[in-house]
Amino acid sequence: MNKFEQAVIAITGASSGIGAALAYALSKKNARLALSDINGDALNAVKAECLSLGASAVTVETLDVADSSAVNQWADSVFSHFGQVNVVINNAGVSLTGCVEETSDKDFHWLMNINFWGVVYGSKAFLPYLKQSEWGHVVNVSSLFGLIAIPNQSAYNAAKFAVKGFSESLRMELEIEKSTVCVSCVHPGGVKTNIANSGRLGRVVGRQASHEEMKKEFNQKLARTTPDQAAAIILKGIEHKTPRILVGVDAKIGDVIQRILPTGYQKLISRVMG
Numbered sequence: 001m002n003k004f005e006q007a008v009i010a011i012t013g014a015s016s017g018i019g020a021a022l023a024y025a026l027s028k029k030n031a032r033l034a035l036s037d038i039n040g041d042a043l044n045a046v047k048a049e050c051l052s053l054g055a056s057a058v059t060v061e062t063l064d065v066a067d068s069s070a071v072n073q074w075a076d077s078v079f080s081h082f083g084q085v086n087v088v089i090n091n092a093g094v095s096l097t098g099c100v101e102e103t104s105d106k107d108f109h110w111l112m113n114i115n116f117w118g119v120v121y122g123s124k125a126f127l128p129y130l131k132q133s134e135w136g137h138v139v140n141v142s143s144l145f146g147l148i149a150i151p152n153q154s155a156y157n158a159a160k161f162a163v164k165g166f167s168e169s170l171r172m173e174l175e176i177e178k179s180t181v182c183v184s185c186v187h188p189g190g191v192k193t194n195i196a197n198s199g200r201l202g203r204v205v206g207r208q209a210s211h212e213e214m215k216k217e218f219n220q221k222l223a224r225t226t227p228d229q230a231a232a233i234i235l236k237g238i239e240h241k242t243p244r245i246l247v248g249v250d251a252k253i254g255d256v257i258q259r260i261l262p263t264g265y266q267k268l269i270s271r272v273m274g
Contacts, residue, residue, distance in 0.1 A: 013092030017193030065118030098202025189250030
């Protein structure tokens with residue numbers, strides 16, 4: 001059976017990367033889509049592609065997920081338009097690379113407002129509507145760096161660890177309530193998206209490479225999973241109600257490492273990067 005046929009799926013950060021790949025994959029399953037992104041022009045191009053692939057209906061919204069009022073208004077409009085919501089995928093995110101000492105408070109707040117608060121706002125805004133549907137699912141995108149920490153990613157680590165904790169707490173609350181709403185936390189490893197290229201960069205410790213060299217290294221060596229592959233894994237996880245969805249071999253390895261060496265892995269990484 002096609003669980004997603006005529007289901008209403010709301011996706012943030014849908015103009016590119018994993019968000020767009022999810023929209024395309026769901027279109028082929030005849031879902032109804034509510035897509036949002038801060039890049040409205042790119043979002044319209046995704047909408048056109050989704051309709052050509054078989055989406056039953058598509059709405060788009062230019063949205064800053066760091067704006068709680070705007071997120072709530074979007075959730076209300078999605079429910080008003082479709083009469084139900086089955087899934088919200090809180091996927092929008094940005095990157096910030098730099099050492100703790102020299103990362104400005106402004107940059108730290110910028111990342112947390114999108115990567116953490118955007119997830120909180122999206123989950124809370126859609127939860128009442130998910131509970132009214134025959135079935136519902138909250139999907140929050142964390143990261144491999146929500147499982148293990150690495151130097152020069154303090155803000156990103158903080159946000160993605162927070163998404164994991166928030167999602168697990170929400171999942172338990174819904175289980176206690178015997179709700180029909182499930183919660184999945186997604187931990188992608190390196191995925192070939194534009195997040196590294198469009199992120200903010202500051203001074204790093206332990207590396208002599210330039211910012212351009214670091215971007216090139218990520219794109220060529222670390223980003224081994226395609227957005228289409230990531231989308232397929234995530235949708236399979238939703239179908240099977242998987243609490244923790246690991247995307248990519250690197251995410252699976254990271255998950256094992258933090259279980260076996262919960263603090264020891266940090267010394268290994270420090271030696272390698274030092």
